[in-house]
Amino acid sequence: xxxxxxxxxxxxxxETRQLNHRRAAxxxxxxxxxxxxxxxxxQVEIDTIAAARLEVSSRQKKAEADAQLVSDKADADxxxxxxxxxxxxxxxxxxxxxxxxxxxxxxxxxxxALEAMMEAEELQGQVASLExxxxxxxxxxxxxxEEIAQAEEEIDVQLAAVAAKRxxxxxxxxxxxxxxxxxxxxxxxxxxxxxxxxxxxxxCPSSMxxxxxxxxxxxxxxxxxxxQECGRIVLR
Numbered sequence: 001x002x003x004x005x006x007x008x009x010x011x012x013x014x015e016t017r018q019l020n021h022r023r024a025a026x027x028x029x030x031x032x033x034x035x036x037x038x039x040x041x042x043q044v045e046i047d048t049i050a051a052a053r054l055e056v057s058s059r060q061k062k063a064e065a066d067a068q069l070v071s072d073k074a075d076a077d078x079x080x081x082x083x084x085x086x087x088x089x090x091x092x093x094x095x096x097x098x099x100x101x102x103x104x105x106x107x108x109x110x111x112x113a114l115e116a117m118m119e120a121e122e123l124q125g126q127v128a129s130l131e132x133x134x135x136x137x138x139x140x141x142x143x144x145x146e147e148i149a150q151a152e153e154e155i156d157v158q159l160a161a162v163a164a165k166r167x168x169x170x171x172x173x174x175x176x177x178x179x180x181x182x183x184x185x186x187x188x189x190x191x192x193x194x195x196x197x198x199x200x201x202x203x204c205p206s207s208m209x210x211x212x213x214x215x216x217x218x219x220x221x222x223x224x225x226x227x228q229e230c231g232r233i234v235l236r
Contacts, residue, residue, distance in 0.1 A: 003177075003222070003223070003224050003235045004235065005169055005172070005173070006177065006181055006193045006224065006233065006235065007193055007195075007235070008166075008169050009166060009169055009170060009173075009178070009181060009193075010181070010185070010190065010192055010193045012162050012163075012165060012166035012169070013166070013185060013190075014189075014190045015162050016159060016162050016163070016166075017189075017190075019155055019158055019159050019162065020159070022155060023151075023152060023155045023156075023159075026148055026151050026152075028144045028147045028148045028151065029148060031144055032141065032144040032145065032148065035137055035140050035141045035144060036141060038137055039134060039137045039138065039141060042130055042133055042134040042137060043134065045130050046127055046130045046131060046134065049123055049126050049127050049130065050123075050127055052123055053120050053123035053124055053127065056116050056119045056120045056123060057116070057120050059112075059116045060113050060116035060117050060120060063109045063110070063112040063113035063116060064109070064110075064113045066109045067106050067109035067110045067113060070102050070105045070106040070109060071102075071106050073102055074099050074102035074103050074106060077095055077098055077099045077102065078099055080095060081095050081096065081099065177224065180233065181193065181233060184231065184232070184233065187231075188231075188232055191204055191205060191232060192232060192233060193224075193232070193233045193235060194227075194232050194233070194234055194235070195234075195235045196216055196225075196234050196235065196236045198217070199213055200213070201227065201232070201234055204227070204230065204232055206229065206230050208227065208229055209229055212227065212228055212229045215228070216234060216236065219236070222236050224236070
């Protein structure tokens with residue numbers, strides 16, 4: 001492996017990180033998170049109103065059942081009244097009064113049942129409206145997931161191409177030199193390998209002290225050097 005090949009490996013690694021970052025930071029992911037949060041909020045609203053509707057429906061059924069019980073009792077009393085079972089005047093008057101009271105109670109229960117039914121219908125309308133809104137959000141989510149999958153596939157193709165090129169370069173690597181680069185790369189990233197231009201290192205964020213410049217200038221051969229100031233690999 002030539003020293004310059006280290007720069008190729010570094011360039012491939014930089015490109016790989018950039019592609020992975022782009023993959024993780026797709027704009028559609030933020031939109032998807034927002035849509036999922038909205039979907040969850042809509043579902044909470046739907047569940048809350050549906051629970052309220054269930055309670056109202058239960059109240060309606062109870063009122064209807066109470067009305068039926070009172071109606072059955074009034075019907076039975078009317079059968080007595082008109083069937084000749086009661087003949088005494090006071091008993092007849094008492095029975096008529098009881099029937100009137102029962103019919104009044106029946107009417108009250110029926111009113112409660114009607115009110116509950118109307119309230120339940122209103123709540124059901126709200127649920128239907130919210131479910132429509134949620135369905136629209138579901139469509140948005142499905143579309144975003146499809147866009148993300150397509151974008152990921154495109155980036156994965158690029159990542160595979162970069163990995164293949166990097167593997168080709170790494171296959172001819174000097175094991176020791178490649179290992180040294182791999183050891184330092186996590187700390188220095190895109191500036192692990194820098195080039196010495198005679199007075200400084202291009203690509204290094206630090207300025208090389210004069211004594212270190214002089215030392216590197218007077219090194220024998222052209223093998224990569226270690227910068228004693230920052231620890232990067234210096235190509236000469």
